[in-house]
Amino acid sequence: MDFEPYRAELVTYCYRMTGSFHEAEDLVQETMLRAWKARDRYDPGRASLRTWLYRIATNACLTALRGRARRPLPSGLGAPGDDPQVPLTPAFDIPWLQPFPDARAEVAVRADMRLALVAAMQTLPPRQRAVLVLREVLDFTAAEVAVQLGTSVPAVNSALQRARATLAEAGEATGAGQVGEPDDPKVREVIERYMRAFEAADVPALVRLLTDDAVLEMPPVPLWFLGRRDYGLFMRRVFDLRGTAWSLRRLTANGQPALAAYAPGPGGGHRLHTLQVVTVAGDRVARNVVFADPGVFQAFGLPGEIP
Numbered sequence: 177m178d179f180e181p182y183r184a185e186l187v188t189y190c191y192r193m194t195g196s197f198h199e200a201e202d203l204v205q206e207t208m209l210r211a212w213k214a215r216d217r218y219d220p221g222r223a224s225l226r227t228w229l230y231r232i233a234t235n236a237c238l239t240a241l242r243g244r245a246r247r248p249l250p251s252g253l254g255a256p257g258d259d260p261q262v263p264l265t266p267a268f269d270i271p272w273l274q275p276f277p278d279a280r281a282e283v284a285v286r287a288d289m290r291l292a293l294v295a296a297m298q299t300l301p302p303r304q305r306a307v308l309v310l311r312e313v314l315d316f317t318a319a320e321v322a323v324q325l326g327t328s329v330p331a332v333n334s335a336l337q338r339a340r341a342t343l344a345e346a347g348e349a350t351g352a353g354q355v356g357e358p359d360d361p362k363v364r365e366v367i368e369r370y371m372r373a374f375e376a377a378d379v380p381a382l383v384r385l386l387t388d389d390a391v392l393e394m395p396p397v398p399l400w401f402l403g404r405r406d407y408g409l410f411m412r413r414v415f416d417l418r419g420t421a422w423s424l425r426r427l428t429a430n431g432q433p434a435l436a437a438y439a440p441g442p443g444g445g446h447r448l449h450t451l452q453v454v455t456v457a458g459d460r461v462a463r464n465v466v467f468a469d470p471g472v473f474q475a476f477g478l479p480g481e482i483p
Contacts, residue, residue, distance in 0.1 A: 177215050179208050182226060186233050188281050192309050193237040195247030195273040195298050197475045203240060207233040231324040234306050246298040247273040250393040256402035260409035264397045272395040275453050277476045278428040286431030288313045290355055291453050291465055296346045300339050307332055308339040356456040358428045363456045367433045370461060377420035383408040387460040394466040429453045436478050446482050448473055
């Protein structure tokens, strides 16, 4: 009985449930272990191997999420900041949402892993979250989901309606058509222009690439800024503190463009500073979520220094 072909999709499922790449990997490992121990009780006449594994993974996720606070982004915790010079104090007691490296996700599901959408999903009760992902992303039938959750088809349909309504109210529809794909030529052009401006520490050029209501947030700092003015002022502060002549590397995360930003080192070379997950809408940058967590860097396999 071979479970490995299902590992990648189970990791993305557990990530949507928990908002943590590392926790998702641990939960899938737990799922595989539980499945191996219960392999003699698996009945192919009752469910496919894939459905059976998802039932085990769902139970593992629901157990892990019991009584736990959701994983947010800073913009989900309160109003934007109004002082780009405020001290940047990390809040390590908050279990922040993490990005997901696209190299570990199947191409077909990346559009359903947009960072803002995953953040909105964390506001749902865990069972509603499971129903939404199993039904709308993974295309399980209501009857299959009912078996996986040990409930009824009407209960599954009711939970799905409530989950849809909550996301719609939050402004995060399940379709992600307004967000540009990383390989779209127009998106690539915007990102390359942003990279050139960033590496040149050209704040006016950066600001010209932003939407009027662009969002900048920096977990684990529970602070975020809204609008081109404060975004630009904060970037000026960054360049004043960290110097100019940065080096950026392109990658993708959550089905979005991402950048590994390396700050100039005191003795030459560049040191890894942040991973930035960028949302491009039209021909402008609408959001930049900047991660400074070493655990995130490790998940993406980013070198700590470059020449």
